Amino acid sequence: MNPRLLIAAAIVVLLGLGGAVRVYFALENQAYHPPVRSLGVESGFPREQALKDIAKDREAKAKAKKYEAPTYRTLPFVSSRVAVWVVAQLHLMFAAFVLAVPMFAFIIELIGYFNGDKRYDRLAYEFTKLLSTSFSFTASFGGFLTFLLIMLYPAFTNYLMEIFSWTFFPYVALFFAEAGFLYSYYYGWGKFHPVVHLLLGLGVNVVGTLIMFIADSWASFMMTPGGVSDAGALIDPWAALDNFTWMPINIHRFIGNIAFGGSVAAAYAAWKFLGAKTDEERAHYDWMGYMGNFVAISAFLPLPFAGYYLAREIYGYNQALGIMMMGGAFSWLFIIQAVLIGNLFLAANYYLWLGMGRIEGTQSYQRYVKYLLAAIAVCFAVWATPRSILASVSEIKAMGGTLHPALGVLGVMSAKNTAVNILILTTYVSFLFYRRTGKRPTVAWAALGNAVQFLIFFGVSGFVIALGVYGYFVDAATRIGLSIPQVLSVLIGMVTMTVIDAFMLRGAEQTGETHWGKLPAISQYVLIFIAVTFTWLMGLMGYVRSGLRQHWHVYGVMRDQSVDAFTPTLGFATQVISVIVIIFFAFIAFVFWLSSLHDKPDWGSAGQGPRGSHGPGGGRH
Amino acid sequence: MTLFELPVLLGIVVAMALLRLVRASLLVWVLAWWIGIYVFVSRGFATPVPASAQHIYLGIVTLALFAYVTSSGERIRSFVDPLVNFAGDGRYTLALVPVLLALPALAAYREYVNAKVPVEPPFFARTVHPSPPTEITVHDQKIDMLGGDNPLRHLEKDDPAKFAEHVARGKDIYYEQCFFCHADALGGDGMYAHGLNPAPANFIDQGVLPSFQETFFFWRIAKGGPGMPDEGAPGDSAMPEWERFLSNEQMWEVVLFLYDHTGYRPRAREVHAEGH
Numbered sequence: 001m002n003p004r005l006l007i008a009a010a011i012v013v014l015l016g017l018g019g020a021v022r023v024y025f026a027l028e029n030q031a032y033h034p035p036v037r038s039l040g041v042e043s044g045f046p047r048e049q050a051l052k053d054i055a056k057d058r059e060a061k062a063k064a065k066k067y068e069a070p071t072y073r074t075l076p077f078v079s080s081r082v083a084v085w086v087v088a089q090l091h092l093m094f095a096a097f098v099l100a101v102p103m104f105a106f107i108i109e110l111i112g113y114f115n116g117d118k119r120y121d122r123l124a125y126e127f128t129k130l131l132s133t134s135f136s137f138t139a140s141f142g143g144f145l146t147f148l149l150i151m152l153y154p155a156f157t158n159y160l161m162e163i164f165s166w167t168f169f170p171y172v173a174l175f176f177a178e179a180g181f182l183y184s185y186y187y188g189w190g191k192f193h194p195v196v197h198l199l200l201g202l203g204v205n206v207v208g209t210l211i212m213f214i215a216d217s218w219a220s221f222m223m224t225p226g227g228v229s230d231a232g233a234l235i236d237p238w239a240a241l242d243n244f245t246w247m248p249i250n251i252h253r254f255i256g257n258i259a260f261g262g263s264v265a266a267a268y269a270a271w272k273f274l275g276a277k278t279d280e281e282r283a284h285y286d287w288m289g290y291m292g293n294f295v296a297i298s299a300f301l302p303l304p305f306a307g308y309y310l311a312r313e314i315y316g317y318n319q320a321l322g323i324m325m326m327g328g329a330f331s332w333l334f335i336i337q338a339v340l341i342g343n344l345f346l347a348a349n350y351y352l353w354l355g356m357g358r359i360e361g362t363q364s365y366q367r368y369v370k371y372l373l374a375a376i377a378v379c380f381a382v383w384a385t386p387r388s389i390l391a392s393v394s395e396i397k398a399m400g401g402t403l404h405p406a407l408g409v410l411g412v413m414s415a416k417n418t419a420v421n422i423l424i425l426t427t428y429v430s431f432l433f434y435r436r437t438g439k440r441p442t443v444a445w446a447a448l449g450n451a452v453q454f455l456i457f458f459g460v461s462g463f464v465i466a467l468g469v470y471g472y473f474v475d476a477a478t479r480i481g482l483s484i485p486q487v488l489s490v491l492i493g494m495v496t497m498t499v500i501d502a503f504m505l506r507g508a509e510q511t512g513e514t515h516w517g518k519l520p521a522i523s524q525y526v527l528i529f530i531a532v533t534f535t536w537l538m539g540l541m542g543y544v545r546s547g548l549r550q551h552w553h554v555y556g557v558m559r560d561q562s563v564d565a566f567t568p569t570l571g572f573a574t575q576v577i578s579v580i581v582i583i584f585f586a587f588i589a590f591v592f593w594l595s596s597l598h599d600k601p602d603w604g605s606a607g608q609g610p611r612g613s614h615g616p617g618g619g620r621h
Numbered sequence: 622m623t624l625f626e627l628p629v630l631l632g633i634v635v636a637m638a639l640l641r642l643v644r645a646s647l648l649v650w651v652l653a654w655w656i657g658i659y660v661f662v663s664r665g666f667a668t669p670v671p672a673s674a675q676h677i678y679l680g681i682v683t684l685a686l687f688a689y690v691t692s693s694g695e696r697i698r699s700f701v702d703p704l705v706n707f708a709g710d711g712r713y714t715l716a717l718v719p720v721l722l723a724l725p726a727l728a729a730y731r732e733y734v735n736a737k738v739p740v741e742p743p744f745f746a747r748t749v750h751p752s753p754p755t756e757i758t759v760h761d762q763k764i765d766m767l768g769g770d771n772p773l774r775h776l777e778k779d780d781p782a783k784f785a786e787h788v789a790r791g792k793d794i795y796y797e798q799c800f801f802c803h804a805d806a807l808g809g810d811g812m813y814a815h816g817l818n819p820a821p822a823n824f825i826d827q828g829v830l831p832s833f834q835e836t837f838f839f840w841r842i843a844k845g846g847p848g849m850p851d852e853g854a855p856g857d858s859a860m861p862e863w864e865r866f867l868s869n870e871q872m873w874e875v876v877l878f879l880y881d882h883t884g885y886r887p888r889a890r891e892v893h894a895e896g897h
Binding site for chain 1: 624625666668669670672673677678684689691692693695739751754766767827828833886
């Protein structure tokens with residue numbers, strides 16, 4: 001067929017379609033059309049005059065308008081609450097990361113300084129490489145959050161300034177100090193005397209922690225305000241800072257940050273491990289992942305107790321807040337929390353069992369794995385058992401309420417406390433087995449030492465369970481008090497077992513060598529899983545703490561009058577948190593990629609080897 | 622009342638013991654544990670466990686078994702090798718056919734069971750014990766919900782005889798007004814209870830009386846279902862607003878009786894660590 005004809009036909013069809021659409025819109029147009037008249041009588045219609053008058057009137061009103069400070073402004077497409085929520089959480093996650101990484105970089109450098117093992121120094125430096133970009137992201141998100149608050153919640157932000165403006169100058173001064181310490185710590189790697197460098201590391205940590213303490217006072221004041229009158233006027237600035245939940249949050253975040261930073265650094269190592277080309281690289285990143293995870297889990301073990309302290313102070317401030325948190329609308333988030341923490345414990349143990357694969361001669365301990373696993377699964381199940389179970393109408397009829405006659409017993413504090421203590425103890429035993437794999441004690445009292453350790457383990461377990469059962473027969477205050485001897489017994493048990501182990505393995509015979517890097521790839525995915533779960537938990541529990549205020553900006557003092565003054569559904573909240581986690585890891589992936597550029601060959605010098613040898617700190621690698 | 626279906630538990634234990642005797646392989650053990658726990662949570666309790674909790678438990682079991690099998694190369698092999706043998710070895714071709722048929726049949730059966738579930742109205746989850754307002758007004762008297770106390774409580778120490786009198790009066794009121802729903806033994810299963818949703822509070826349950834202060838129960842009694850805050854929605858509780866029928870003192874007396882009869886103590890007030 002003639003192509004010209006085709007083109008002509010297509011043009012005709014298009015024009016026809018265009019005409020049809022034009023006619024359709026012309027017919028459907030409901031707007032006012034002035035009647036068509038001759039050009040001679042163009043002006044002077046009443047309608048046009050009226051339109052002009054209206055415009056004039058509007059202009060006059062606009063000119064006469066007085067300035068009124070707005071209480072709220074809004075964003076298009078996204079609600080103010082969600083915008084502030086996302087940015088604040090991202091800021092907090094990056095802040096947690098930049099506070100945590102120097103902490104264990106410092107600890108690891110310190111260990112390396114004392115034992116002279118260069119691997120530690122290299123490891124600390126590798127962690128520190130993640131810092132500079134993260135520091136910028138933290139500051140950027142912090143600035144973004146401040147702008148959002150001023151823009152969307154001007155009246156509330158103004159109020160916070162009223163209470164806390166005196167903390168701003170120290171905050172800024174500390175920020176400058178932090179930048180100074182951090183960058184001299186990073187760029188000065190290998191350039192100073194090791195002790196000077198360690199002192200710089202200590203400076204980063206002390207200043208960073210102080211910065212966090214100040215920011216915590218603003219957030220905790222919103223939940224448990226102190227130092228103000230009933231109408232909100234500032235009476236005592238220090239009491240506003242040192243409010244009910246300030247110290248508990250400081251402690252909880254301090255420990256939580258270490259766990260979080262360790263897990264993200266371990267995920268970084270896992271990512272490098274999976275992409276490693278040589279056995280040497282794999283060995284290094286396997287070890288790095290192990291160290292990161294070790295730090296994360298060590299910090300994770302006392303975290304539930306810092307959480308209890310925080311919860312106790314929340315109850316102490318206002319029992320209604322506590323009831324809302326543990327028995328009310330937010331209690332279901334604690335079931336999700338239990339599932340996530342149970343997964344963390346399982347993953348941490350699983351990683352240790354997989355880790356036994358690196359060491360020769362693991363058979364003697366492998367056979368205990370199933371018992372450890374059974375203990376973990378049972379405790380996990382107890383912890384995840386809800387007090388009132390979500391059920392269909394017929395299930396509820398069968399139970400006679402939302403409380404199951406048998407499982408309801410597991411839904412209370414006594415059972416949960418016992419479960420978490422046993423989980424901690426079991427994880428510790430997994431670690432002990434890992435530590436002892438491939439070693440045979442040579443001391444004469446080895447059998448006795450084993451027996452004593454065995455006795456301590458079962459003694460502490462029995463004691464914890466007995467206290468848990470006893471908790472069912474006493475009043476609430478006594479029951480909550482029982483958690484202290486439970487924790488203490490577990491801690492004392494772990495310390496004594498460690499001491500015995502340390503002496504027992506002194507000069508132990510090496511029966512199998514550790515082959516770093518000889519580990520199935522699944523172990524590295526476990527590390528990534530642990531990091532994601534930690535991040536998720538932070539978002540989830542942060543929401544609980546912040547959401548508890550409900551329709552208050554500052555609980556009991558300043559009401560939320562905006563359209564967002566309601567508590568979102570649990571489903572919506574978990575979705576927002578999940579999206580935040582995804583965004584955070586997208587940024588973290590970018591940070592990982594940036595830090596990997598360091599080891600890439602220079603442009604145009606392909607094949608000449610990595611640049612790292614003449615990068616910062618190269619001298620001490 | 623027994624909490625478990627003993628024959629089911631016994632069956633599971635016997636089956637496990639038999640497996641131990643025949644020295645079953647890891648594959649069989651993993652399947653046995655999963656099925657055993659599935660049977661235990663779905664059939665082993667006298668009161669059936671709701672599906673949501675069953676899913677949590679079976680999820681945990683699945684994860685744990687996965688972790689166990691994959692935590693060493695040796696265990697992976699002893700789990701996978703029999704499967705590979707069975708699928709690949711010519712000797713098992715005949716046995717493979719029914720298995721291949723059974724897998725989709727099982728999936729179809731599961732779908733069938735799911736589809737057969739009777740249609741039910743959705744359940745609206747509600748907060749059983751919503752957090753109270755900070756202050757309420759009953760008979761023109763302001764009651765501080767957080768710092769307040771039962772005004773008769775101090776008599777327990779100061780004037781035990783008078784205290785016993787108040788408790789006795791509380792008892793009378795309870796058995797005149799409350800026991801129809803909350804029951805003789807305070808178990809929440811009174812003669813009208815079965816017609817009510819949500820069910821009346823069970824005062825024997827240790828999650829109820831000891832978990833709250835007395836003002837909480839005074840509030841629930843005085844304001845009843847209509848005074849339930851939004852978060853306790855849907856507020857279709859049949860609890861009357863007893864402030865319409867009883868004086869403040871009478872309601873405090875009932876609260877005294879509830880604690881006295883069950884032997885529970887009201888929740889103690891948390892003290893801030895630094896005594897703010």
